[in-house]
Amino acid sequence: MSELRDLYQEVILDHSKRPRNFRSMPEAERRAEGYNPLCGDRETVFVDMDGDVVRDVSFQGAGCAISTASASMMTESVKGRTRAEAESLFERFHDLIVGKGGESPDESSKLGKLAVFSGVREYPVRVKCATLPWHTLKAALAQNGATVSTESEGPNAESGGA
Amino acid sequence: MSTAVRETAAANPVYDVAAIRRDFPILSLRVYGKPLVYLDNAASAQKPQSVIDAEREVYERCYANIHRGVHYLSVHATDAYDASREKTRAFLNAAEAHEIVFVRGTTEAVNLVAQTWGRANVRAGDEILITALEHHSNIVPWQMLCEEKGARLAVAPITDSGEVDLAALERLLTPRTRMVSIAHLSNALGTVLPVARIAELAHAAGALVFVDGAQAAPRMPVDVRALGADFYAFSSHKIYGPSGVGVLYGRSELLEAMPPYQGGGDMIRSVTFEKTTYNSLPYKFEAGTPNIAGGIAFGAALDYVTRIGLDRIGAHEHDLLAYATQTLSSIPELTIVGTAREKAGVLSFVLAGVHPHDIGTVLDREGIAIRTGHHCAQPVMDRFGLAATARASFGLYNTRDEVDALAAGIRTVLKMFR
Numbered sequence: 340m341s342e343l344r345d346l347y348q349e350v351i352l353d354h355s356k357r358p359r360n361f362r363s364m365p366e367a368e369r370r371a372e373g374y375n376p377l378c379g380d381r382e383t384v385f386v387d388m389d390g391d392v393v394r395d396v397s398f399q400g401a402g403c404a405i406s407t408a409s410a411s412m413m414t415e416s417v418k419g420r421t422r423a424e425a426e427s428l429f430e431r432f433h434d435l436i437v438g439k440g441g442e443s444p445d446e447s448s449k450l451g452k453l454a455v456f457s458g459v460r461e462y463p464v465r466v467k468c469a470t471l472p473w474h475t476l477k478a479a480l481a482q483n484g485a486t487v488s489t490e491s492e493g494p495n496a497e498s499g500g501a
Numbered sequence: 502m503s504t505a506v507r508e509t510a511a512a513n514p515v516y517d518v519a520a521i522r523r524d525f526p527i528l529s530l531r532v533y534g535k536p537l538v539y540l541d542n543a544a545s546a547q548k549p550q551s552v553i554d555a556e557r558e559v560y561e562r563c564y565a566n567i568h569r570g571v572h573y574l575s576v577h578a579t580d581a582y583d584a585s586r587e588k589t590r591a592f593l594n595a596a597e598a599h600e601i602v603f604v605r606g607t608t609e610a611v612n613l614v615a616q617t618w619g620r621a622n623v624r625a626g627d628e629i630l631i632t633a634l635e636h637h638s639n640i641v642p643w644q645m646l647c648e649e650k651g652a653r654l655a656v657a658p659i660t661d662s663g664e665v666d667l668a669a670l671e672r673l674l675t676p677r678t679r680m681v682s683i684a685h686l687s688n689a690l691g692t693v694l695p696v697a698r699i700a701e702l703a704h705a706a707g708a709l710v711f712v713d714g715a716q717a718a719p720r721m722p723v724d725v726r727a728l729g730a731d732f733y734a735f736s737s738h739k740i741y742g743p744s745g746v747g748v749l750y751g752r753s754e755l756l757e758a759m760p761p762y763q764g765g766g767d768m769i770r771s772v773t774f775e776k777t778t779y780n781s782l783p784y785k786f787e788a789g790t791p792n793i794a795g796g797i798a799f800g801a802a803l804d805y806v807t808r809i810g811l812d813r814i815g816a817h818e819h820d821l822l823a824y825a826t827q828t829l830s831s832i833p834e835l836t837i838v839g840t841a842r843e844k845a846g847v848l849s850f851v852l853a854g855v856h857p858h859d860i861g862t863v864l865d866r867e868g869i870a871i872r873t874g875h876h877c878a879q880p881v882m883d884r885f886g887l888a889a890t891a892r893a894s895f896g897l898y899n900t901r902d903e904v905d906a907l908a909a910g911i912r913t914v915l916k917m918f919r
Contacts, residue, residue: 342533343866347859347917356854356918378858379875379888401888403856404918462862 345458346465347404350412355404360397360414367395369482373475375467375489380406384475391421396476403468409456410472416453422480428453429473436460436469515817516809522898524549524805535868538903543688543716543847543894544872546741548802555801556743559794566790568767582793585800586783592803593733593750594724599782600756603791606747607715608638610734611682613749613786614711615642617759619680625651628677630708632657632665632694633884634687637877639713643682652679659884663690663839670699674706681708685717685733689878689892690839691822691847693717700729709755715739719896720818720846722811725750741897742802743795749786756782763788806897814897818846821895825904832908834915838890849876849890852911855918857889863917867910 364370364385372383382400386393396418398410417425432453433439438460459469467489478487522528527547530537539547559581565574567582583598590598604610623629629643633656640654647654655678657670665683674681681703686693700710711732714723718735725733732751738744751759761768761779765788770778779785806814825848829835838849852860861873872892875882882888893907 343863343917346862352918377874379879379882381888401856403858405859407856465858465862468858 342461346462348455348458350452350455351404351408354408354411358398358407358411360411360418361399362397363399364395364397367397369479371475371478372486373400373471373478373488374486375402375406375471377467377489378403380468380471382406382410382472382475384410384472384479386476386479388422391423393417393420393422393425393480398472398475402471403465405459405465405468406471409469412453412455413472413476416451417476425480426477429477432456432473433470436466515813515820518817518898518900521809522900524551525898526550526553528898532868532870533866535866538867538869538906540893540895540899540903540907541870541872542719542896542899543739543876543892545738545744546719546896547898548741548743549805551805552742552798552801556794556798559797564794567793568784578793578797581797581800582791585796585803588800588803588807589748589750592718592723592807593748594726595750596726597753600750600753602749602751602756602783602786603796604734604747604749604786605745605792606736606738607713607734608642608747610732610747610749611638611711611713612642613762614732614751614759615646617762617786618709618755619643619646619650621758621760623647623650623652623679626677627652627679628655628675629653630655630657630670630673630678630681630703632670632683633659634663634665634690634692634878634881635682635684636688636713636715637879639682639684639711640880643680653677656880659692659881662841663687663692664841665692665694665699667695667698667702671702674702674708676707678703678706678708680711682711683713685712685714685723685728686720686845686847687839687878687881688716688847689876689881689890690841690849691844691894692839692841693721693843693845696728696730704729716846719806719814720811721815731755737795737799737802740802741805742799743792745792746795746799753782756786759786761788762786765789809897815845817897818895818899821899821901821904822846822848824901825893825895825907828904828908829911832911832915835911838885838887847892847894849892851887851890852914855914857891859918860891860911860914863914864907864910867906867913869907869910871907 367385367387369386374381380402385397387395396414436459474487525547563577565578567579586601587598589601655673658666703710709731712730714733714735719740734749737746768780768785768788770780834853836851857873874889
């Protein structure tokens with residue numbers, strides 16, 4: 340139970356039960372759908388841009404606690420950021436949860452609240468849950484309208500080495 | 502306290518499960534410091550020592566390629582491999598050993614029939630009838646065939662309890678129905694299908710019957726002739742044997758008339774550049790060197806379950822399923838998915854407010870292995886409006902204590918996510 344608390348930290352449980360920005364934005368100019376074929380989870384990310392800056396971002400769908408909390412905290416983290424900043428945040432977040440760097444106080448401070456996801460690295464099969472919202476956001480920002488899948492990067496793309 | 506203990510043990514144990522458990526080395530494993538509670542048997546079952554020994558002994562004492570050599574080792578390996586075929590014949594009560602084709606698993610068996618029988622017999626406008634509770638492996642190969650031929654895939658619906666709607670199935674049988682392909686036991690819901698009744702209906706309509714027995718073969722006696730199955734398939738790895746070995750049973754006259762599956766060695770009688778004549782059954786469908794050691798060890802797995810008796814294994818698992826259904830039903834947040842009158846081995850459930858993946862992760866840390874997800878049966882999940890379920894599935898070595906551990910684990914999950 341105590342080890343599980345490293346994964347299911349209070350902040351994560353809070354966001355999974357009461358996700359922020361959990362709403363549809365029918366007027367949003369950019370959106371993408373994310374799909375995890377392993378568990379059947381689907382979610383849609385909506386993005387409203389002001390030039391190169393994310394003015395508003397929201398999501399809808401059904402997922403596990405990790406993916407819902409990740410989506411919720413992602414929307415809070417990228418609002419007001421440029422596309423480039425959002426993508427670089429995803430890179431750091433990705434490194435953190437697959438256990439590449441992210442340990443240093445410097446990295447953690449750049450990630451802010453997202454650092455609570457560091458426990459995911461001990462659960463390689465759950466990495467995809469945490470990254471699905473981010474992949475979907477990236478697709479929405481690129482505005483290619485495609486459904487992104489956690490399986491689209493080839494075998495073990497996100498297995499975290501396990 | 503003694504009362505509690507007595508309540509947990511089955512009133513009339515079918516067999517000495519503690520002795521059975523000692524046959525399976527992996528069951529003494531501890532995971533995350535907890536005793537392993539393996540409840541993912543519908544995905545794959547663990548192996549008894551006799552199967553592990555059989556596979557090792559092949560490599561230590563009698564390994565060579567089969568059906569080829571004149572030398573001592575090849576003759577012995579061939580005898581042992583062919584003995585597995587005869588054991589499979591007896592296991593299914595098939596008429597002839599040559600009606601048993603060895604394949605990689607149930608999936609390959611479906612593909613073999615779709616690609617050989619289907620290619621030769623299905624025409625544009627014909628229909629293949631399946632049910633709404635099929636595993637993807639009993640959907641996709643038929644879908645591919647239908648696409649290729651311009652045929653139609655018809656799907657018999659299921660009820661809210663997860664039973665096939667027989668009246669609807671009967672209505673879907675038409676003069677164009679060529680094949681009715683059904684599971685014997687649903688991997689996602691645990692429903693036992695009335696195969697004999699469906700076969701009667703199908704045959705009356707002039708269609709053949711393919712039965713996916715992947716989940717049924719490890720849990721109940723199977724008599725392909727009593728069932729009226731024209732084809733029956735199952736996998737070694739779910740019946741306590743090695744992975745990579747499976748069985749396709751087909752009636753002689755059907756197999757005889759079917760074109761070969763893959764071309765290559767062992768499936769031919771003679772080859773010239775002008776013409777090849779094919780080998781007799783079952784070799785016509787077994788091109789290339791098979792999983793020799795796995796096939797021989799599969800025979801040891803059949804010996805193992807036959808010695809215990811499939812009726813006793815079925816009775817033991819029935820007791821576990823009934824006990825688990827009763828125990829888990831007392832958890833108010835839990836809903837069982839699949840409540841057919843006749844069920845076996847499989848208990849699918851959801852918890853209000855907790856995603857199945859999170860259930861799986863928390864139970865895993867308690868040492869409890871279950872499956873979470875869509876169980877390769879996405880249409881079943883769609884039918885119940887779910888993305889996924891958690892599934893506990895039982896094997897011949899599971900105990901009521903393990904069901905209690907599962908219930909305790911679920912309470913831990915609820916405590917965490919409440």
